Amino acid sequence: MAAGASWGRASQADPAGDELDQWYRAHHRWLAHWLSGKLGCTHQAADVAQDTFVKVLGRWRRDGLPAAFQQPRALLVTVARGLLVDQWRRQDVERACLEALAQLPPEHAPAPEARMAAVQMLCRLHAVLERIAPRAQQVFLLSQVDGLPGREIAQRVGVSLATVERDLAAAWRACLALARDEGWA
């Protein structure tokens, strides 16, 4: 989108529309320039800048005007950084996933949409694992990926069943928090 363009997603029915539109006009060019300097690619910078504003609007609509809006550029940089990390994580996971799938015989090759679903699921798991303690990671994977029952998980990890329950609950709380932050369906 050209610098100075309007927000495009805001409408008169949106109570935050006018304010966000002004906000967008005031900072979009700066953010795209900042990202371009960091990424070395104006196209990629424009994509990330747009995604940043989309995400900020989503949060605005969901949570109302946050205090961080008083420092708009700091907020934009924080959100943009998060998006870049997500993008890189997805690239890493996608590459590793494709490498694993490339080992399959052609007759077992999944459809493209199933492949993309797997990549998305692994990206989300990856994000969850980064938010929980190492033992909870182990428990969560044994439950969610391997589908093992509690007693077997407890045996493999070497902890009590109650500890497995606590760890798994912590992992699901992290999932829920991430889903809220990231807008997962």
Place this chain on the structure above:
Amino acid sequence: MSGAGVAPACGADSDDEAIAWLVRLRLGTAGPGAEQRLAAWRGADARNEAAWRRLQALQCGLALPADCGLAPDQARAVLRATRGRPLALQGRRLCLAAMAAGVALAVRQSWQAGPAEALAHWTTGPARPGRWTLADGSVLHANANTALALRTEGVAPHLALLRGEIAWLGAARGAVVETPHLRVHTDAPCALLVRADAQGGCAAARDGAARVAPAGRHGATQPLPPGATLRAEAGALHPWDWQGVDPWAFTEGVLSVRQTPLAVFAAELARHHARAIGCDPALAALRVSGTFQLGDLDGALALLARLLPLQVRHGWGGVRLAALEG
């Protein structure tokens, strides 16, 4: 969490209660009559029902699709591989932290060349080359799928190329580029091109001379005159023939080839896009000449199909250049 088989306490947050139910059901510790007790809990309050549905949807989004082809141990391996790459994600995080702070970044990196202090660390993804102007005025191009760490403090700049390819235009005298397989040292300001792949690495110089040595073998240093390319593989250096590929052309966003074997051309495209692009053995020796936009894979393949007697087949896992039928 309360003990197995005991209903979550009333009055607690619905999300926490929903998680407690989910955990017990998954672990098989919910006890007899769990389904009925769960139904009663869900029906007791609309917030409970909403929380349960939310959690169920989330659980589906975090389950391995049955038809995705990945077994649990493969999914695990993917997560292990991506979470264990210090320079693939964690290093970039550090880089981002440095961006935000606007200060130099000191990264401890551990690879074959040994630890080094780095000022910056960049990576590029498939079909996403990067270009940066450095403080000394030199320009650094990173091709797609490249990871590098750059240190500009001290006597001379030092660039560690972990994977991918760089073209450093105006690299200062004394600049060093290291890959897991080779080390390049400039004798005068020049343009350097260095590639790092799984098997080895290549180095070429332009507008000036440099020296190259296989990694860890400084005694085997060889001069790298302008226009020449040396490849390091298995600890030895040998001259490298690009087979008509202009290795510098990626800095202009194009793949430029002249009388290049189709197999080599396909490998170059595949490298840039991180996709499998193969060609039938019968076509491998066909010659390709032209300039192709690297950012437009479909356009490049369509142009190729017009230039040569072949068809482009898109299938699972990549693209195949096949002979025309009939």
